Amino acid sequence: MSLPEMSHPEQDRGPEPSPGARLRRLLADGGLVTAPGVYDGLTAALVARTGFGAAYLTGAGVAVGGFGLPDIGLLTATEMAERARVVVAALGGVPLIADADTGYGTAMNVVRTVREYERAGVAAIQLEDQAFPKKCGHLPDKELIPAAEFQDKLSAALDARTDPDLVVIARTDARGPSGLDEAIDRANRYAAAGADLIFVEAPQSIGEIERIAAEVRAPLLINMVQGGLTPDTGPDRLAALGYRIAIHPGALLGPTVLAGFDALVRLGGTLPSDLTPGPQGLFELVGLREWSAIGERYRSAGERVGA
Structure with missing residues (x-):
């Protein structure tokens, strides 16, 4: 008599859903997805252990917390993709929404960026229409590329x-x-x-948040930056307006900086005398003024040569 065929539960379940599929299932539930900002293995582990359904790989957080640099386009695609791999591993099964800035170049570069981010295991990739080098969305003097050029980059990402x-x-x-x-x-x-979600950066009033929700014909993501240009808006209000994801890039980074200053002062350190509030102040801690001066110096030299 032959033995009955044994069942293998792991086979019965079928293949595991991809990271993107897990995020899409979360979005299909209809509520607002709150995604705290993460930038290293520790912050990812904290989010994973506190019950959040998704996390956001913040480019500003990786620049500041991972490299000691301001968020003005100094990081590379490979640096960000490697950080995404670290974070994905620490998150376990929590889907990661990953900032990819401008895609780090032309449409050709966007293709490579998407491939590397996919290999890292992200659930979503975010691309923006700023000119390179980009700036944090809550800093002044941002420059845009033409909308048609960004549509080409978006098509490259989708393909x-x-x-x-x-x-x-x-x-x-x-x-x-x-x-x-x-x-x-x-x-x-x-x-x-063809974008799956739309992110209008830095609305400056509740009225603007409402108008975006009413006039943009797509699922929406909103960015809640402490001390930034967008007024803090509660999750219930955002959900009622129809926003699907709220990212909080500074949820862990800001308190970490404040706690760090407090700990160092207790050890006998002194606070810098020129602290600026908000995102700009955070970037000034890691050299915004110095890097901006370098950029201005060489831009001015180029303009003189071309004159």
Whole structure:
């Protein structure tokens, strides 16, 4: 008599869903997904152990907390992809939404960026329409590329993904340099081009948050930056307006800096006398003024040569 065939539970369950599929299932539940910002293995482990459904790999946090640099386009695609691998491992099964800045170059570079981020295990990749080098969305003097050029980069990202469930997020920074009308127009263009989620950076009032929700024809992500340009808005209000994801990039970074200063003062250190509040002050701690001076020095030299 032959033995009955044994069941293998791991086979019965079928293949594990991809990171993108896990995030899409979370979004399909209909509520607001709150994604705290993470930038290293420790912050990822903290988010994983406190019950959040998703996390956000913050480019500003990786720049400041991982490299001691301001968020002004100094990091590379490979540095960010490697950090994504570390964070994905520490998160376990928690889906990671990953900042990829401008894609680190042209549409060709975007293709490589998407491939590397996918290999790292991210659930979503976020691309923005700033010119390179980009700046934190809550700093002044941002520059944009033409909307059509960003649509080409967005198309490259959509074509490059090997997992069709990878979520592609299109961010526009047009509100600051060009106004809210232009930001909404770009948002709708990027949605029509196929972006899964739209991110209008730095609305400056509750009225603007409401208008974006009413006029952008796509699922929406919003960025809650402590001390930034966007007023703090509760999750219930955001959910009622129809926002699907709220990222909080500084949720762990800001308190870590404050606690660090407190601990160092207790050891006999002294606080810097020139602290500036908000994101700009954070970046000044890691050399914003010095790096900005370097950029201005060589830009001025180039202008003189071309004159």
